[in-house]
């Protein structure tokens with residue numbers, strides 16, 4: 001991919017999928033703004049990347065903080081061409097009958113409303129870009145039943161949000177797409193001993209994902225090679241959503 005001369009803002013860029021995405025876009029020529037609640041880690045990665053990178057503290061729960069992150073990108077580099085919303089995540093949630101409104105709202109705010117805040121803040125800048133694109137990171141949880149209902153419902157919301165934005169802002173040339181990862185080896189699995197090994201056999205391609213697998217798909221959807229793709233959700237999932245053949249008929 002060639003992102004020379006283009007400025008990308010990546011949320012959740014301090015760790016995991018966001019960090020791999022920021023690094024990938026940077027390696028492909030973009031100037032990157034790493035927006036993350038963990039400002040120290042984002043700063044360390046930006047320092048590692050060099051002058052075409054800048055970190056900014058950003059909490060996607062907070063409108064002012066998100067607006068300020070976009071303002072930092074504009075002030076530092078004068079433009080914004082690409083927005084990649086990766087910040088999100090889940091926490092262990094109780095059974096639906098025990099679920100509190102507070103937990104529901106917290107997860108919807110982090111995984112759906114926070115992305116809306118980022119798009120809302122970025123739109124005026126994206127409109128000025130010649131080839132703007134937005135890529136949102138969802139999850140296979142937003143496409144099929146894997147439990148974690150509040151997280152899953154919020155991630156599912158991203159797909160229809162992207163479709164609506166794609167139609168509404170298509171005439172402005174702004175593309176909106178979603179990447180839905182399966183299980184990816186990041187720190188979120190560190191506390192669950194043996195989980196990745198247990199999940200591996202469910203993946204037809206024989207492994208869980210690496211952050212770079214997701215970064216590659218984001219880079220494609222953000223690039224000019226995807227110039228006529230908008231409003232889609234792309235599973236990047238080692239085949240786990242392809243079907244239950246092996247679970248239902250292990251003998252076949």
Ligand SMILES: NC(=O)c1ccc[n+]([C@@H]2O[C@H](COP(=O)([O-])OP(=O)(O)OC[C@H]3O[C@@H](n4cnc5c(N)ncnc54)[C@H](O)[C@@H]3O)[C@@H](O)[C@H]2O)c1
Nearest residue numbers: 012014015016017037059060087088089139181183184186
């Ligand atoms: N790891 C997986 O298996 C997996 C699978 C599907 C989808 N995802 C999604 O991918 C995204 C990244 O997950 P990851 O595994 O890389 O997690 P991670 O914890 O490694 O990275 C998440 C990043 O987001 C930042 N962040 C969290 N809350 C924030 C907030 N309120 N404001 C700003 N930044 C915030 C964190 O500081 C961190 O840098 C999430 O949206 C997650 O739901 C992950």
